[in-house]
Amino acid sequence: MKKIYFLSFLGLLLSANSFAQKVAFEEYDLSNGLHVILHQDNSAPLVTTSVMYHVGSKDENLERTGFAHFFEHLLFEGTENIKRGDWFKIVSSNGGTNNANTTQDRTYYYEVFPSNNLKLGLWMESERMLHPVINQIGVDTQNEVVKEEKRMRYDNSPYGQWTPEVFKNLFKKHPYRWTTIGSMSHLDAATLDEFKAFNKKYYVPNNAVLVVAGDFEFSSTKKMVADYFESIPKGADITRKEIKEDPIIKEISATFEDPNIQIPAVFTVYRTPAMTTRDARVLDMISTILSDGKSSRLYKKLVDDKKMAMQIAAFNYSLEDYGAYIVLALPVGKNTLDDLVNEMDEEIVKIQTNLISDKDLQKLRNKFENNFVNSNASVEGIANSLAKYYMLYDDVNLINTEINIYNSITKEEIRDIAKKYLNPNQRLVLDYLPKKANE
Incomplete structure (x- = not known):
């Protein structure tokens, strides 16, 4: 019995050591400013495609908070080539999973597919970047989704307000003083043109990084990345103002x-x-x-x-x-x-x-x-x-x-x-x- 336990422990140790090995990667830029990172791991027939945009709640207008989190939802509505409501159906019917999340600093989208569907994952993320459909139907739908999320996570959840209360008291100047969920009244008051302008400014290749990790072949993957993403127009340069807080000197x-x-x-x-x-x-x-x-x-x-x-x-x-x-x-x-x-x-x-x-x-x-x-x-x-x-x-x-x-x-x-x-x-x-x- 002791020998079995020892062998089990040894197996776990060897497994941990293999995971701790150096992560090899290759990175480069496309002509439109999109940064690309490739990590090959052929040990399992899975591949992750992901895009992180450098936009979070700190990039919002004081009178239009909640936009970045709202877009986490809105950009699943559909594209010119993906019908409204079909995004999740396409992913699941092809053996994949996907999700997204938003913080104060960035927004992250990803899919995990069987490796033979890498092309599909790249196409879908390029569609999200190049051809999102932002219309009033989608805005109204996601407005209700976000309101329900706010009710569940903040308004009706025990201790759900601790984050908003902490950050609004800790920060007086920096946009960290509001939460990613933002204000529902701000989202209600926003026009369709304001949503389109936010998308045009931040969800562009030169404000993003594309990562492909898993079971793939380098040369064919680089070609697909170029085919799907190189033609996406570069956005205007984004300048961020450094906002400094005064030191806290009294409790x-x-x-x-x-x-x-x-x-x-x-x-x-x-x-x-x-x-x-x-x-x-x-x-x-x-x-x-x-x-x-x-x-x-x-x-x-x-x-x-x-x-x-x-x-x-x-x-x-x-x-x-x-x-x-x-x-x-x-x-x-x-x-x-x-x-x-x-x-x-x-x-x-x-x-x-x-x-x-x-x-x-x-x-x-x-x-x-x-x-x-x-x-x-x-x-x-x-x-x-x-x-x-x-x-x-x-x-x-x-x-x-x-x-x-x-x-x-x-x-x-x-x-x-x-x-x-x-x-x-x-x-x-x-x-x-x-x-x-x-x-």
Whole structure:
């Protein structure tokens, strides 16, 4: 029996090592500015085609929020050569799956097909880029879809308003102060011409990266990419204004009442630097120390030992221009939100004061190694990473080297970065409360 377990473990280890091998890729530009990245993996007969556009909610007009997320939906409506309502039918009937998602910084579309349908995936994404049909029927349909999504995810979901409340209080100038879902009144007020103008500006080849990852042959794939995408007209150059926030020098206090909850929560939130910085990566490690798993400091202290919290979390919400370092807790019994904040602060002060042990540093590095391997464990995940590292980090090879940055982070850096960013006078404290019965 021990031999069987050992062989199973060895198999898993060898599998992990194979996934951790260097991700080979080729990248080049078409004449219209479209960046192309190819990653070949012939181990399974699957191929991912994906396009990431450098447009998110931060690119919206203050009076027209929600456009980028709206387009995530709208660009599935159909094209000049794909009838309205047929997009998902075509994908599923050809053995594929597809999806899309939007953040504050970018929008991502992808399909996963059997490799003999690579041509179909490329054609569909070229159709989305070149021939989208943007008409009033599609706008009205997706308006209702987005409204329902907002009701489900934000308005009627317990704790669904924490993201809007955190970001509107943490940011005063930067467009990160509104959420990707945006304002329904803004979408209602928008004209068809405004939607067309947004598409013309942002969903163009010179604002996008195309990734093909999986089972394909290079020369024929390059020819198909050229055939389907080279003729798409280049868009006008996009200029983005750098918007800087004033430093937070005094604790910000905010309160929100949610009719969908019975147990309050508290959020302590610190504005942090861009995802591309070394500091942001150090903050990722601090999050792991505080709340990743049942052996983490906050979980062990507040949930297991003192039984003061029913839930605890700390994470670095990292974005292209800034980030938000968030620590949250839900109390148990008569413990107050202030009690939880004091306990959370105490653990942060320990990190700011005392170096973590060599053993804890190695444990951190092991966790990040594992996450790194898992993120590249499928061609779908690799396609996403390749697009992200090109679009938001300007360095595709981070898919192979970012783990070296994490592994080079020292105990002293962890202490010093905690001191630099995680202080009471640099944060927002949001008391997230049940709505009073008489209101």
